Amino acid sequence: xxxxxxxxxxxxxxxxxxxxxxxxxxxxxxxxxxxxxxxxxxxxxxxxxxxxxxxxxxxxxxxxxxxxxxxxxxxxxxxxxxxxxxxxxxxxxxxxxxxxxxxxxxxxxxxxxxxxxxxxxxxxxxxxxxxxxxxxxxxxxxxxxxxxxxxxxxxxxxxxxxxxxxxxxxxxxxxxxxxxxxxxxxxxxxxxxxxxxxxxxxxxxxxxxxxxxxxxxxxxxxxxxxxxxxxxxxxxxxxxxxxxxxxxxxxxxxxxx
Amino acid sequence: xxxxxxxxxxxxxxxxxxxxxxxxxxxxxxxxxxxxxxxxxxxxxxxxxxxxxxxxxxxxxxxxxxxxxxxxxxxxxxxxxxxxxxxxxxxxxxxxxxxxxxxxxxxxxxxxxxxxxxxxxxxxxxxxxxxxxxxxxxxxxxxxxxxxxxxxxxxxxxxxxxxxxxxxxxxxxxxxxxxxxxxxxxxxxxxxxxxxxxxxxxxxxxxxxxxxxxxxxxxxxxxxxxxxxxxxxxxxxxxxxxxxxxxxxxxxxxxxxxxxxxxxxxxxxxxxxxxxxxxxxxxxxxxxxxxxxxxxxxxxxxxxxxxxxxxxxxxxxxxxxxxxxxxxxxxxxxxxxxxxxxxxxxxxxxxxx
Numbered sequence: 198x199x200x201x202x203x204x205x206x207x208x209x210x211x212x213x214x215x216x217x218x219x220x221x222x223x224x225x226x227x228x229x230x231x232x233x234x235x236x237x238x239x240x241x242x243x244x245x246x247x248x249x250x251x252x253x254x255x256x257x258x259x260x261x262x263x264x265x266x267x268x269x270x271x272x273x274x275x276x277x278x279x280x281x282x283x284x285x286x287x288x289x290x291x292x293x294x295x296x297x298x299x300x301x302x303x304x305x306x307x308x309x310x311x312x313x314x315x316x317x318x319x320x321x322x323x324x325x326x327x328x329x330x331x332x333x334x335x336x337x338x339x340x341x342x343x344x345x346x347x348x349x350x351x352x353x354x355x356x357x358x359x360x361x362x363x364x365x366x367x368x369x370x371x372x373x374x375x376x377x378x379x380x381x382x383x384x385x386x387x388x389x390x391x392x393x394x395x396x397x398x399x400x401x402x403x404x405x406x407x408x409x410x411x412x413x414x415x416x417x418x419x420x421x422x423x424x425x426x427x428x429x430x431x432x433x434x435x436x437x438x439x440x441x442x443x444x445x446x447x448x449x450x451x452x453x454x
Numbered sequence: 455x456x457x458x459x460x461x462x463x464x465x466x467x468x469x470x471x472x473x474x475x476x477x478x479x480x481x482x483x484x485x486x487x488x489x490x491x492x493x494x495x496x497x498x499x500x501x502x503x504x505x506x507x508x509x510x511x512x513x514x515x516x517x518x519x520x521x522x523x524x525x526x527x528x529x530x531x532x533x534x535x536x537x538x539x540x541x542x543x544x545x546x547x548x549x550x551x552x553x554x555x556x557x558x559x560x561x562x563x564x565x566x567x568x569x570x571x572x573x574x575x576x577x578x579x580x581x582x583x584x585x586x587x588x589x590x591x592x593x594x595x596x597x598x599x600x601x602x603x604x605x606x607x608x609x610x611x612x613x614x615x616x617x618x619x620x621x622x623x624x625x626x627x628x629x630x631x632x633x634x635x636x637x638x639x640x641x642x643x644x645x646x647x648x649x650x651x652x653x654x655x656x657x658x659x660x661x662x663x664x665x666x667x668x669x670x671x672x673x674x675x676x677x678x679x680x681x682x683x684x685x686x687x688x689x690x691x692x693x694x695x696x697x698x699x700x701x702x703x704x705x706x707x708x709x710x711x712x713x714x715x716x717x718x719x720x721x722x723x724x725x726x727x728x729x730x731x732x733x734x735x736x737x738x739x740x741x742x743x744x745x746x747x748x749x750x751x752x753x754x755x756x757x758x759x760x761x762x763x764x765x766x767x768x769x770x771x772x773x774x775x776x777x778x779x780x781x782x783x784x785x786x787x788x789x790x791x792x793x794x795x796x797x798x799x800x801x802x803x804x805x806x807x
Contacts, residue, residue: 247700249696249699262702265700267697267700272692272693273558273559273560274560274692274742274747276689276747276748277746277748280747280748284689284693284701285701287702287703288701288702289702290686292684293680293683293684294686295683295685295686296750340702
């Protein structure tokens with residue numbers, strides 16, 4: 198569905214590499230999580246995958262339509278939820294044309310899929326953070342996206358809304374074969390919903406692989422520069438995995454980066 | 455399932471709410487048009503007006519049934535003036551609404567991209583050189599376009615043009631051309647060309663003739679039509695360049711198409727009737743309060759409301775006092791307080807920043 202071949206990125210010829218020689222492939226219905234500290238290139242990588250930025254080296258092949266969900270959504274005008282989802286149809290509508298009844302039907306269907314039909318007439322500026330994320334995912338569905346690219350979809354959400362958004366993504370991947378790529382600051386998200394993960398260590402170093410083998414305690418500890426621990430939890434026959442951080446383990450608290 | 459919420463602004467407002475608003479605006483325009491044909495120094499009764507209108511299409515007694523002077527006033531003076539007023543007002547309001555969407559900024563109007571000042575300079579230069587109406591018109595138009603080209607060049611330094619660079623370049627170009635207009639008035643003959651320039655700049659439809667309407671209206675229509683057709687794209691564009699691009703829009707191309715149309719409309723209206731401020735800023739806000747922020751509805755609503763507004767302003771301009779008041783004066787005197795009121799009322803309702 199989406200394949201990166203030896204891609205690298207730096208902002209200019211004399212800037213340091215954010216990542217380099219990074220290759221991975223994602224199939225239909227698979228989920229990829231991008232992990233890394235602030236400024237290590239998560240957003241850059243996801244924008245490269247969305248075609249909004251061009252990698253400095255290598256190439257990304259994508260089959261089908263990318264549905265990009267930005268980290269911040271603050272429209273200048275208080276459009277209704279329906280108007281926003283309808284804008285997902287833009288690529289299917291000619292320059293001098295306007296949405297038809299069929300386009301409106303597809304937008305409404307996308308809202309229905311995420312259980313948002315009741316919000317259609319609401320102004321987006323009045324929505325909660327979780328509702329906004331779901332509306333943007335609905336917009337991507339309305340655009341008939343085959344790959345969903347989400348930049349920190351869960352960062353500003355409470356635990357409950359994080360679960361709603363993550364489970365929605367999981368369902369879309371499983372039921373509709375959509376490939377999902379998301380960035381997050383929470384490695385637990387990778388363990389619970391992702392098939393694969395990219396760890397962006399900075400200075401051009403990046404590794405990619407199946408979550409179970411790549412998100413080890415040692416590589417996560419290296420990624421965040423502090424002691425990270427993987428925990429298992431068994432509730433009945435439901436087993437979950439978590440990552441917890443030892444906040445006291447950072448080497449030099451005076452050096453944020 | 456799909457249509458009941460189509461463009462509803464708030465939960466429970468069905469599409470018929472907007473249909474109602476649009477019909478209301480159409481009726482308002484019709485009433486304003488009839489008033490502007492009927493009222494004036496030489497009053498023409500509604501009955502006579504109806505006879506004249508029917509006479510044009512060959513129904514009824516026609517020319518024989520109304521005083522010849524009434525027929526001539528309506529046909530040669532009032533109708534061209536009404537049509538030009540409606541097209542200028544509608545065009546400016548439409549331009550303002552489109553620009554506010556394109557620039558994602560509700561405080562933008564056609565003056566901000568420098569086109570008004572550019573066209574004003576061309577027209578002032580034509581008057582200064584003692585050239586005729588056609589030359590004035592084409593020079594204003596050409597220098598309006600030149601102003602846009604300058605803005606394009608200045609804002610595209612790094613290959614792409616950001617909204618911020620566009621607005622800043624527009625401010626610079628507007629300031630430059632305003633200075634050139636001042637220079638032209640400085641050199642103008644105080645007995646002759648100076649008042650001509652000053653009165654032309656303050657705005658008036660007094661120069662309306664059937665011939666002028668014949669070349670004025672098609673020009674505005676040609677630029678207004680594409681703007682109305684891309685109104686859904688303006689919605690998408692208003693989300694910001696990156697998001698619009700991610701949604702499959704050719705951002706630069708769409709934006710320049712919109713800017714060129716706005717330039718055409720603005721230059722044409724400045725060339726004809728000077729700088730009429732505030733219409734492009736206030737009317738879109740008023741329309742947004744009526745029909746909501748969706749540009750698919752907002753653009754036609756702004757055009758209708760702007761046309762009605764301009765007809766009423768022109769009516770005031772030529773009937774409040776014996777002499778004609780410059781239009782720019784009235785639109786500013788009316789526009790400023792209305793805008794202030796709208797800012798207070800709608801800042802959390804229909805746009806947020």
